[in-house]
Amino acid sequence: MIGFQFTEHIDRPPLDVFAVLADPTRAVDYVDGVVRSATVTDGPLAEGSVIEETRRVKGKESTGHLRIVALDSPSTFAIASEAEGITVTYRYRLHPEGAGTRIEWTCELEAGGLRRMMLPLVAAISKKEDGDHLVRLKTYIESQHEAEIAS
Secondary structure (H helix, E strand, O other): OEEEEEEEEEOOOHHHHHHHHOOHHHHHHHOOOEEEEEEOOOOOOOOOOEEEEEEEEOOEEEEEEEEEEEEEOOOEEEEEEEEOOEEEEEEEEEEEEOOEEEEEEEEEEEEOHHHHHHHHHHHHHHHHHHOOHHHHHHHHHHHHHHHHHHO
16 A cells, blocks of 8 residues: 555534535535535445545546545544546544644555556655645635634
8 A cells, every 4th residue: 555644733623624524515615626526325424425526637527436435423534436446545534633623634545466556656646636635625614614703
């Protein structure tokens, strides 16, 4: 396995942060390139639920499916996707920190056979494309709170 990790402090309690992470429709507001995101499985969100996500990259749209692999409010949320023999898992761990939340985001990449040799390159691309992910999440969540106070 190969991957990377980022951490960020968000000035909102873990329950508020978790609520945004666990609502796939909100991804369009803070994940770069996501134009549509919705749960496609019936029932409440749970481990095993599938999210259909459409991203626009270099002017072209691509749709993929994400599977929830961990859902433990308000501390853990993880989603995984598989494409061309490579599985990517994004894990979010939330910890109370003062009046806010310390969020740890880990990207784990796995593959078998010859695809394993591609993992460092895929990890570098993912890190470049999504490296500001937590900063965008922080900005979005904190701005939502400020908007609530103002209204």
